[in-house]
Amino acid sequence: MKETTLAMSVWRGDAAGGAFRDYRVPARPGQTVLDVVTWIQRHIDPGLSYRYACRVGMCGTCAMTVNGKPRWTCRTLVGTVAPDLRLSVAPLANLPVVKDLACDMTQFFDKWRRAEGRFQAAPGSAADFAVVPPESAARQAADAGIECIGCAVCYAACDVVSWNPAYLGPAALNRAWTLVNDVRDGAQAARLAAVAGDAGCHACHSHQSCREHCPKQLNPTAAIAGLKRLATLAALKGEI
């Protein structure tokens, strides 16, 4: 029986530039895009660089541009995205390329820091256990965005990031929103000041590409809308 093959087009290059290179890879049932990239590296081209760790959709390291769309490759079945057995794989958009399919994530995580995306305990909060009712509105708002794995798919999908390199991006703002809704956190005014303005939530055009592409089905656009409301209220009160 003749073996079915995938027509792969993989971007090869570095920060200075590059181009797509074609490969033919055996098609297998249940094959993921990451499986295919790994097959190329192990059987055709050992020099192919890419990044992955867990292979089960938890670590957020394997995102790439697959047939023009940002996706987590470890959980993307070839049969789903390439029924015609033609597949292009490129590095994520909006991030500098290190080599081939591996991007430099530094700016992505720097923006989490700039958005005050770390928990800062309120003074005195360590004295006793905090009681956070799971059904409270704030906790539910935080829970809605808490499962972010930091894959940068939303960041690559965001038009505003491509237009405004300083824009914090959907993931950092979503992280800030989870903390804004954390009643134990004591740095809310500083966080709202950090996420307001041209580089922050107010720059979002609500295109919802982040929501469309998020592999965890999160809705950063809603988180950003929440930040817009709170930051604007804080501006009216003169708190930021």
Place this chain on the structure above:
Amino acid sequence: MSRARAEALLWLAQRASAAVLGVWVPIHLVTIVAAVRGGLSATEILERTQGSAAWAVYYAVFVLAVSIHAPIGLRTVARETLGWRGPGLELATLAAGVALALFGWRAVAGLVMA
């Protein structure tokens, strides 16, 4: 005023002016269509608007909303498509707003003053 606060207030001003325009623009368009299809001449339209406090207030508010909304939007377009930022852009935004307001109110005066 902090930059974050200024940006947040500009965002609010644009949304608030958009809310006004959302009501004002349909009224304006329906009025134009009704007047033209009703066969009113320019003279007959002016006979109805001149001396009318209601039309004066309506169009004065319209001009104010446009003068706030449009420059802030153009400022964003300039930043995102031209990469223009800094004091020059802020001055140009202010100038666009002032020009729209002055020309617009001048037109309103022509419409409602005898």
